[in-house]
Amino acid sequence: MHIPDGYLGPQTYAVIDVAILPVWAAAASRVRRTLKSRQVPLMALGAAFSFVLMMFNVPVFGGTTAHAVGAVLIAVLLGPWAACLSVSTAIVIQALAFGDGGITAIGANCLNMAVVMPFVGFAIYRLVSGPAPSLRRKIAASGLGAYLGLVAASISAGIEFGLQPLLAHDAAGHALYAPYSLAVAVPSMAVTHLVVGLLEAAVTMGVVAALARSDPALVAMRPASRPLTWLWAGLGALILLTPVGLLASGSAWGEWAPAAVKGMVGYMPAGLQRMSGAWTAAMPDYAPAFIKDPVVGYVAAALTGAALIAAIVWLVGIALSRRDDASPVPTDDEEPS
Amino acid sequence: MIPVFAHIGDEHGRRRSVARRTADAVGGAVRELLQNEDLAMGPGLMQSLDPRVRLTTVLALAVTASLVRSVWVLAAVFVATMVVAAASRVDVGAFVRRVWASAGLFAVLLAAPAATSWFTPGRALVTLGPLTITAPGLAIAVRLVARVAAGAGVGLLVVWTTRWTDIMRALTSWHVPDVVVAIFAMTQQQIVTLMRTVEGTHLARESRMLSEGSTAETRGWVVERMAFTARKSLKTADDVYDAMLARGYSGAWPSIVRLRTRGRDWLWLCGCAAFSAAVIGADKLVAR
Amino acid sequence: MNAPASGPRTVAPAFVLTDVHHSYRDGLESLSGVTLSIEQGEHVAIVGANGSGKSTLLKMLDGLVFASRGNVQALGRPLTEDALEEPVFRREFRSQVGFVFQEPDVQLFCPSVFDELAFGPLQLGLPEAEVRERVARSAEALRLKKLLDRAPYALSGGEKKRVAIGSVLTMEPCVLLLDEPTNDLDPRSQVWLLDVLAEWKATGRTVVLTTHDLSVAAEEVDRMVVLSEDHVVVADGTPREVLARQDLLLQVNLIHEHAHRHGGVLHAHPHTHGQEVV
Numbered sequence: 001m002h003i004p005d006g007y008l009g010p011q012t013y014a015v016i017d018v019a020i021l022p023v024w025a026a027a028a029s030r031v032r033r034t035l036k037s038r039q040v041p042l043m044a045l046g047a048a049f050s051f052v053l054m055m056f057n058v059p060v061f062g063g064t065t066a067h068a069v070g071a072v073l074i075a076v077l078l079g080p081w082a083a084c085l086s087v088s089t090a091i092v093i094q095a096l097a098f099g100d101g102g103i104t105a106i107g108a109n110c111l112n113m114a115v116v117m118p119f120v121g122f123a124i125y126r127l128v129s130g131p132a133p134s135l136r137r138k139i140a141a142s143g144l145g146a147y148l149g150l151v152a153a154s155i156s157a158g159i160e161f162g163l164q165p166l167l168a169h170d171a172a173g174h175a176l177y178a179p180y181s182l183a184v185a186v187p188s189m190a191v192t193h194l195v196v197g198l199l200e201a202a203v204t205m206g207v208v209a210a211l212a213r214s215d216p217a218l219v220a221m222r223p224a225s226r227p228l229t230w231l232w233a234g235l236g237a238l239i240l241l242t243p244v245g246l247l248a249s250g251s252a253w254g255e256w257a258p259a260a261v262k263g264m265v266g267y268m269p270a271g272l273q274r275m276s277g278a279w280t281a282a283m284p285d286y287a288p289a290f291i292k293d294p295v296v297g298y299v300a301a302a303l304t305g306a307a308l309i310a311a312i313v314w315l316v317g318i319a320l321s322r323r324d325d326a327s328p329v330p331t332d333d334e335e336p337s
Numbered sequence: 338m339i340p341v342f343a344h345i346g347d348e349h350g351r352r353r354s355v356a357r358r359t360a361d362a363v364g365g366a367v368r369e370l371l372q373n374e375d376l377a378m379g380p381g382l383m384q385s386l387d388p389r390v391r392l393t394t395v396l397a398l399a400v401t402a403s404l405v406r407s408v409w410v411l412a413a414v415f416v417a418t419m420v421v422a423a424a425s426r427v428d429v430g431a432f433v434r435r436v437w438a439s440a441g442l443f444a445v446l447l448a449a450p451a452a453t454s455w456f457t458p459g460r461a462l463v464t465l466g467p468l469t470i471t472a473p474g475l476a477i478a479v480r481l482v483a484r485v486a487a488g489a490g491v492g493l494l495v496v497w498t499t500r501w502t503d504i505m506r507a508l509t510s511w512h513v514p515d516v517v518v519a520i521f522a523m524t525q526q527q528i529v530t531l532m533r534t535v536e537g538t539h540l541a542r543e544s545r546m547l548s549e550g551s552t553a554e555t556r557g558w559v560v561e562r563m564a565f566t567a568r569k570s571l572k573t574a575d576d577v578y579d580a581m582l583a584r585g586y587s588g589a590w591p592s593i594v595r596l597r598t599r600g601r602d603w604l605w606l607c608g609c610a611a612f613s614a615a616v617i618g619a620d621k622l623v624a625r
Numbered sequence: 626m627n628a629p630a631s632g633p634r635t636v637a638p639a640f641v642l643t644d645v646h647h648s649y650r651d652g653l654e655s656l657s658g659v660t661l662s663i664e665q666g667e668h669v670a671i672v673g674a675n676g677s678g679k680s681t682l683l684k685m686l687d688g689l690v691f692a693s694r695g696n697v698q699a700l701g702r703p704l705t706e707d708a709l710e711e712p713v714f715r716r717e718f719r720s721q722v723g724f725v726f727q728e729p730d731v732q733l734f735c736p737s738v739f740d741e742l743a744f745g746p747l748q749l750g751l752p753e754a755e756v757r758e759r760v761a762r763s764a765e766a767l768r769l770k771k772l773l774d775r776a777p778y779a780l781s782g783g784e785k786k787r788v789a790i791g792s793v794l795t796m797e798p799c800v801l802l803l804d805e806p807t808n809d810l811d812p813r814s815q816v817w818l819l820d821v822l823a824e825w826k827a828t829g830r831t832v833v834l835t836t837h838d839l840s841v842a843a844e845e846v847d848r849m850v851v852l853s854e855d856h857v858v859v860a861d862g863t864p865r866e867v868l869a870r871q872d873l874l875l876q877v878n879l880i881h882e883h884a885h886r887h888g889g890v891l892h893a894h895p896h897t898h899g900q901e902v903v
Contacts, residue, residue, distance in 0.1 A: 010400065045571065047520065048528045049567055055366070056562070057355050060552070077571075096501075097501050099496040174476060175481075180451065371779055502775075526734055576728070
C-alpha cells in the first residue's frame with residue numbers, strides 16, 4: 001500500500017501534500033482536546049504500534065504471508081482522529097528513517113492509510129455497532145470496518161494512480177508517471193484488496209477480541225457525535241467522486257481491449273463492461289444519445305456498486321442488532337489506559 | 338503497493354517459518370537503524386553538512402526527479418545520488434541493491450504490462466505469440482522504472498546519512514511545533530523497544546517449535562502477539578507519561594540544541610540549486 | 626549540590642504516610658493501610674514479592690498515583706493531586722524528588738542523550754547556561770560525555786540506565802526514588818550502581834528503593850520495610866533485624882525454603898524469576 005516516489009506526478013503529490021496539512025491540524029487539535037497532556041505519549045505509542053503492526057507476517061495459506069495496515073484497529077482503540085495522527089507519524093518515519101514509501105508521496109500515503117482508511121473504517125464500525133453493541137457485534141463491526149476501510153484506501157490509491165496518465169503525458173500522449181488509467185488502476189487496486197481485506201478483517205477482529213477479553217475497557221465504545229450523518233456524507237462523496245474520475249477518463253477507456261486488460265491484470269473490468277453494456281442495451285432507442293454513452297453506463301455501474309455496499313452494511317447492521325437486542329450497554333471510557 | 342509477499346524459501350532452499358520471517362524482518366530493521374546511526378555519525382560528504390541542508394538537498398532532488406521527462410536525465414539523477422552516496426562513505430553496491438529491492442523490482446513488475454500492446458499501442462519491437470512489446474510502451478515502462486529508482490536513491494540518501502536525532506533538530510529549527518517533534522522522537526524510541534520485544538517473542542517461538550503449526554494456529558498466535566503488543570503500547574504510554582511528570586513535564590518541549598550553518602553548507606546549497614536547474618534545463622533539451 | 630543536612634530532626638521528614646489505601650480501577654487493592662515515616666537522609670529499601678504494592682507505594686511517594694484513603698505528606702506538605710496542580714508547588718516538588726524507573730526505555734523519550742539530561746532542568750525553567758552546566762557536570766560524573774549526541778535507542782542497557790539516572794540527577798533532587806534499580810543490569814553496572822548509592826548516602830540524600838533482591842537491599846540501605854502480599858507493612862527495621870526473621874520472609878514469599886547463608890551474606894532466591902545477584 002505504500003506508494004514510493006516516482007508514481008505520482010508533481011501536480012498530484014504537491015496538492016495532496018498541502019491538502020493533508022489542514023487534516024493533520026484538525027486531528028491535532030481534536031486529539032489535544034480529548035487527550036490533553038497525555039497526547040504526546042499516547043500518540044507516540046500509537047504510532048510505534050502502527051509501525052510495528054505493519055511488520056508482522058500473518059500467514060494466509062500455503063506458506064504465503066501478508067501484512068496488515070491496522071489503521072482501523074487503531075481507530076477502534078483510540079478513535080479515528082488519533083489513528084490519523086498515529087498512522088501518519090508511522091508513515092513519515094517509514095519514509096525518512098527506514099526508506100519505505102516515497103518522500104514526495106508522504107501526503108498521498110497518509111491520505112490513503114491515515115485518513116481514508118481509519119475514517120471510512122471507523123464510520124462503518126460505528127454504523128454496524130449501533131448505539132448499544134454487544135461484544136460480538138463490536139468485533140464483527142470492527143472486521144467489516146477494517147475490510148471496507150482497506151478497500152476504500154486502495155480505491156483512493158487507485159484513483160491517485162489512475163489520474164496520472166490524465167494529468168501528465170509527453171508530447172506523444174504517453175504517461176510520465178503511473179501509466180494505467182482510472183479504469184484499470186481503480187478496479188485492480190480494489191479487487192486485489194477485496195481479497196487482501198479479508199486478512200485485514202481477520203486480524204482486526206482477532207486483536208479486538210483478544211483485547212476485549214483481557215481488558216474490556218479498551219474496546220469500550222466512545223460516544224460519537226452524529227456518526228451516521230458524516231458516514232453517509234462520506235459515502236456520497238465517494239460515489240460522486242468515482243464517476244467524476246470516470247468521466248475524465250472516458251476517452252482513455254476505449255484505448256484498451258477489455259479482453260487484454262482481463263488477461264493481463266487478472267481482474268474483471270469486463271464484468272463492468274458488461275454492466276455498462278447492459279445499461280446501454282436496456283435504454284430504449286429513443287433515449288438521448290448521451291444516456292447510452294458507456295461512461296454513463298459506468299456511472300450507473302458505480303452507483304449500483306456503491307448502493308450494494310451500502311445495502312450490505314445496512315443489512316448486516318440490522319441482522320446483528322436483532323441478534324444482540326438483549327445485550328448490556330458497555331460503559332463509555334473516553335481515555336483508554 | 339500490494340501488501341502480499343510470497344516467500345518461497347530462503348537462500349538455503351528451506352522455507353522459513355512465519356515467526357522466523359517476522360523476527361528476521363524486525364531484527365533486520367533494528368540492526369539497519371543502528372548501522373545507519375553509526376554511518377551517519379561517521380565522516381562523509383552528507384554527514385559534514387548541516388542536517389537542514391541535507392534535508393533540503395534531498396527534497397530538492399526528489400522534486401527535481403519528479404519533474405524530469407527524459408530517461409537519460411533520470412538516469413543521470415540516479416547516478417548523481419550514487420556519487421553523493423559514495424562520497425558519504427556509503428557502500429555503493431549495497432545502495433544499488435537496496436534501491437532495487439525496496440522499489441526497483443516492484444516498479445519493473447508494475448511497469449511491464451504497460452510496455453505491451455495491450456496497454457500501449459504503437460510500433461511493435463518484439464512479438465512473442467500474443468505478447469507484443471511496443472516502442473512507446475517500452476519507453477513508458479523504462480521511464481517509470483528510472484524515475485522510481487532515482488526517487489528511491491534520493492530517499493535512501495537521507496535514510497542512510499541522516500540520523501533521526503538530526504532530523505528532529507532540523508524540524509525544531511524550522512519551527513515545527515515542539516509537540517510534533519516530541520511525538521516523532523518518542524515514537525522512534527518506542528519503535529525500537531517494541532521491535533526488540535517482537536523479535537524476542539518470535540525468536541522464542543521459533544526455538545520452541547519443531548515444526549510450523551497449521552496456518553490457522555499460527556495466525557492465531559500472530560494475532561495474539563499483536564494484541565499483546567497493543568496492550569504493551571498502551572501500558573508504556575501510561576508509564577512514559579508518568580516518567581514525563583516525574584521529570585517535571587510542564588506541557589512544553591523546549592530545546593537548547595542549536596544548529597549552525599557554515600560556509601560549505603551555503604556553497605553546497607548553491608551547487609544543489611545549480612544541479613537542479615541544469616537537470617531541468619538538460620531535460621528540456623533532450624525531451625523536446 | 627543542594628543536598629540537605631542529614632541528622633537533626635528539626636527538618637521535616639521526607640515522607641509521612643498515614644493509613645494509606647490505594648486501589649486500581651478494577652477495584653483490586655494494591656495498598657491496604659500503610660503507615661510509614663521516612664526521615665530525610667535515610668536510605669530505605671521497600672521489599673516485597675511481586676504484587677505486594679511496592680511499586681505503587683514508590684509512585685505514590687512521587688505523586689504519580691494518589692491514595693484513595695489516608696494521607697501522604699512529602700517534605701512537610703500534603704502531597705495530593707490538587708497540590709500538584711499548583712505550579713509553584715509542582716516545580717518545587719519535582720525539583721526535590723527524583724524518580725528512576727525500572728525500565729529505562731520508558732524514561733528516555735528525547736531525541737538525544739543531551740536532550741534527555743537537559744529535559745528536567747528545562748522543565749524547571751532554569752536558564753540555559755545553568756542547564757548546560759548541569760548537563761556537563763552529570764555527563765562527567767556518569768561517564769556519558771561521549772554519548773551526549775547519541776540517540777537513546779542506540780545505547781546499550783547499562784548506558785541507558787546511566788542516562789536515566791543522569792536525567793534525574795541534573796534536576797539535583799534531595800530525594801531519590803528508584804524502582805527495582807538493579808533489574809536487568811549486567812554485573813558491572815550493578816557494582817557501579819551500588820557505588821553511586823553509597824556516594825548519595827555520603828552526601829546526605831534520601832534514597833527510597835524497591836527491590837525483591839534482598840542482597841542489594843542488605844548491602845546498601847540502613848532500613849528495610851517489608852510489604853506482605855496483603856499489601857500492608859509487616860516488618861520495618863535494620864536489614865540485620867529484618868533478615869533475621871526468616872519465617873516472616875518465607876511467609877511473604879520473598880524467599881524460598883532453600884534460602885541459606887554463605888559467608889555471612891544471606892543468599893535468598895527471589896520468588897519471581899528476576900535476575901539474581903550472588
